[in-house]
Amino acid sequence: MDLTVQDLACARGGLPVLEGVGFTLHPGRALMLRGPNGIGKTTLLRTLAGLQPALSGTISAPPEAMAYAAHADGLKATLSVEENLRFWARIFGQTGIGQALDEFNLADLAHRPAQNLSAGQKRRLGLARLLVTGRPIWVLDEPTVSLDAASVALFGQAVARHLRAGGAALIATHIHLGFEAAELDLTPFRARPRAMDRFDEAFA
Amino acid sequence: MSLWEYANPKKFMQTSQAVLPAIWGLTALSMVVGLVWGFFLTPEAENFGSTVKIIYLHVPAAMMAINAWVMMLVASLIWLVRRHHVSALAARAAAPVGLTMTVIALVTGAIWGEPMWGTYWAWDPRLTSFLILFLFYLGYIALWEAIENPDAAADLTSVLCIVGSVFALLSRYAVNFWNQGLHQGATLSMDKQENIANVFWFPLLVCMGAFILLFVALVLERTRTEIRARRIKALIARERMA
Amino acid sequence: MIALLIRDLALAIRAGGGFGLGLAFFLIVVVLVPFGVGPESAILSRIAPGILWVGALLACLLSLDRIFALDFEDGSLDLLATAPIPLEGVVAMKAAAHWVTTGLPLTLAAPGLGLLLSLDPAAYGWLVLSLALGTPALSMIGTFGAALTVGLKRGGLLLSLLVLPLYVPTLIFGAEAVVRGAAGQANATPLLMLAGITLATLALLPFAAAAAIRINLR
Numbered sequence: 001m002d003l004t005v006q007d008l009a010c011a012r013g014g015l016p017v018l019e020g021v022g023f024t025l026h027p028g029r030a031l032m033l034r035g036p037n038g039i040g041k042t043t044l045l046r047t048l049a050g051l052q053p054a055l056s057g058t059i060s061a062p063p064e065a066m067a068y069a070a071h072a073d074g075l076k077a078t079l080s081v082e083e084n085l086r087f088w089a090r091i092f093g094q095t096g097i098g099q100a101l102d103e104f105n106l107a108d109l110a111h112r113p114a115q116n117l118s119a120g121q122k123r124r125l126g127l128a129r130l131l132v133t134g135r136p137i138w139v140l141d142e143p144t145v146s147l148d149a150a151s152v153a154l155f156g157q158a159v160a161r162h163l164r165a166g167g168a169a170l171i172a173t174h175i176h177l178g179f180e181a182a183e184l185d186l187t188p189f190r191a192r193p194r195a196m197d198r199f200d201e202a203f204a
Numbered sequence: 205m206s207l208w209e210y211a212n213p214k215k216f217m218q219t220s221q222a223v224l225p226a227i228w229g230l231t232a233l234s235m236v237v238g239l240v241w242g243f244f245l246t247p248e249a250e251n252f253g254s255t256v257k258i259i260y261l262h263v264p265a266a267m268m269a270i271n272a273w274v275m276m277l278v279a280s281l282i283w284l285v286r287r288h289h290v291s292a293l294a295a296r297a298a299a300p301v302g303l304t305m306t307v308i309a310l311v312t313g314a315i316w317g318e319p320m321w322g323t324y325w326a327w328d329p330r331l332t333s334f335l336i337l338f339l340f341y342l343g344y345i346a347l348w349e350a351i352e353n354p355d356a357a358a359d360l361t362s363v364l365c366i367v368g369s370v371f372a373l374l375s376r377y378a379v380n381f382w383n384q385g386l387h388q389g390a391t392l393s394m395d396k397q398e399n400i401a402n403v404f405w406f407p408l409l410v411c412m413g414a415f416i417l418l419f420v421a422l423v424l425e426r427t428r429t430e431i432r433a434r435r436i437k438a439l440i441a442r443e444r445m446a
Numbered sequence: 447m448i449a450l451l452i453r454d455l456a457l458a459i460r461a462g463g464g465f466g467l468g469l470a471f472f473l474i475v476v477v478l479v480p481f482g483v484g485p486e487s488a489i490l491s492r493i494a495p496g497i498l499w500v501g502a503l504l505a506c507l508l509s510l511d512r513i514f515a516l517d518f519e520d521g522s523l524d525l526l527a528t529a530p531i532p533l534e535g536v537v538a539m540k541a542a543a544h545w546v547t548t549g550l551p552l553t554l555a556a557p558g559l560g561l562l563l564s565l566d567p568a569a570y571g572w573l574v575l576s577l578a579l580g581t582p583a584l585s586m587i588g589t590f591g592a593a594l595t596v597g598l599k600r601g602g603l604l605l606s607l608l609v610l611p612l613y614v615p616t617l618i619f620g621a622e623a624v625v626r627g628a629a630g631q632a633n634a635t636p637l638l639m640l641a642g643i644t645l646a647t648l649a650l651l652p653f654a655a656a657a658a659i660r661i662n663l664r
Contacts, residue, residue, distance in 0.1 A: 336614055338609055338610050339607075339610070339611040342607060342612060343608040345518070346604055346607055346608075347594065347595075347604065347608060348606050350595070350598050350601070351598065356661050356662065356664065359657075359658075359661045360594055360658055360661055360662070363594070363654050363657055363658055363661075364594060364608065366612070366653070366654075367590065367612070367654050368612070371611070371612045371614070371615065374643070375614045375615050375616040375618075377617040378613075378614065378615040378619060378639070379614075379618065379621075379623070381618070381636070381639075382618045382622060383636070425592045441521075
């Protein structure tokens with residue numbers, strides 16, 4: 001499924017941060033979001049995932065097509081790797097988790113509680129969760145935070161595998177992940193300071 | 205011209221600026237007339253003595269304590285349905301006024317209760333209901349203060365106001381069931397006005413009118429302040445972005 | 447959605463504190479009361495239904511802020527909001543899990559604590575019945591309060607301030623049902639009202655709570 005975004009404007013804390021954002025993401029491709037801190041990468045990704053309404057503009061794919069992941073993985077420390085994964089699979093109406101465990105090299109850790117995993121292993125588990133959602137478009141917010149170089153490489157391979165399988169990925173990151181990807185710099189889309197809302201005109 | 209045009213901040217600021225002096229003038233006039241008439245120009249009631257005169261503060265304040273919540277409920281619904289910012293801000297502006305009215309009703313009630321019933325406080329259904337109403341106001345105001353994003357705060361307080369209204373009504377019924385009390389019935393509602401002699405009733409009507417005007421004036425004034433505060437926030441944010 | 451209920455129960459059992467803390471708090475409240483009011487069993491017997499209901503209510507309140515806060519912090523709430531199950535269902539399951547971990551154990555433990563307070567023998571059945579009917583409403587109302595304050599720093603105190611006034615009708619009808627039942631008076635009205643409040647809150651508040659969560663996540 002193509003993801004086409006047209007003239008999108010989104011707000012953080014009631015104030016517009018981005019406007020006029022537009023891009024197209026084809027299956028099998030990845031798009032890297034760049035831009036300085038505070039430009040609104042997280043806001044854009046949350047808007048696409050359906051967690052907050054857009055101020056204006058259109059998003060061609062519904063939120064149901066997207067699997068959202070921020071740097072918090074939604075893992076429960078006292079549940080095992082398998083239990084964590086099985087829970088999310090059931091929430092998303094999927095059955096098998098074997099493939100996800102295998103692909104992310106987690107089968108040996110299946111019965112270990114999530115609190116005993118290293119940061120890299122947790123991140124892999126978080127990514128395996130994306131696989132059990134069964135959704136085509138991955139929307140990832142700073143996925144490589146707190147990962148060492150080896151884990152970043154593993155992560156990059158995982159995303160590349162998803163792309164080869166016909167998925168797509170939208171990733172906000174500063175790191176090169178080791179596969180070909182288009183880049184989108186958000187700096188030109190910074191919302192211009194202007195009349196914010198109708199409170200300006202109260203004194204016009 | 206539609207009523208909704210007054211929900212436009214600009215129109216609201218202009219209109220409220222034009223009418224506020226008149227409303228304040230009428231408030232002052234009716235308040236002075238009502239209270240002087242009530243306190244000094246009515247006879248002493250047979251079985252109440254001069255204490256009955258606190259009624260001219262107690263009853264209007266109690267009435268406005270409830271009406272303020274109803275007004276907040278209506279404003280909250282308007283905000284949720286039509287997204288008029290002024291409506292949300294008016295609800296926010298009304299809450300502390302309603303809280304103050306509730307406190308006045310409770311305190312004057314306690315002062316009156318001591319000579320009448322021999323106690324400042326009794327767990328009478330009406331008194332208890334007002335105490336619960338007081339808690340509802342506190343929670344509502346605290347929620348407004350706690351949330352930074354103004355639109356989210358308006359949404360959440362509106363939801364709380366609607367749910368709270370249902371529970372407030374339910375509490376009223378529950379408290380009645382729990383304890384039938386000392387408080388005289390609603391001797392002062394319109395259809396029961398024969399229960400109170402005209403000589404007391406007319407000044408009371410004036411006082412009730414004065415409290416309604418006072419409420420309107422205060423809410424308008426406070427809403428104007430809220431709009432200005434939002435404008436300042438918008439300007440600061442714009443400064444930061446530029 | 448059942449998966450969510452099962453996970454929350456598993457978490458409550460493993461992390462500890464879920465079942466035990468509320469019960470221990472309930473016990474402590476009930477133990478402290480005689481120190482405050484004196485050991486005469488006539489007085490204790492008279493105030494026992496009220497103390498047990500207030501104690502259950504406070505014990506319930508204790509764990510409310512954990513309903514969504516943990517899921518909010520570790521990102522689960524974002525993921526649940528983007529999941530295919532409706533957020534209203536998530537809220538209902540959260541309330542159900544809260545009830546199973548607090549309301550149900552409190553209901554079962556109440557007769558034992560009634561002994562400590564010289565509860566009238568005729569009142570035990572009514573106590574269990576009224577708690578069983580009323581505690582689901584406490585959990586659901588509390589879940590609504592937790593949804594309003596999710597993501598707020600220092601939301602715990604605010605949560606109590608918001609939720610306690612909403613608990614008033616449930617408390618009144620619950621305690622009244624026990625008092626009247628023990629005295630041999632007709633108590634069908636408070637019991638029916640209690641059941642009505644529980645059913646109405648279960649039917650309507652998930653929508654209000656889900657709306658509040660959507661607003662808070664945005």
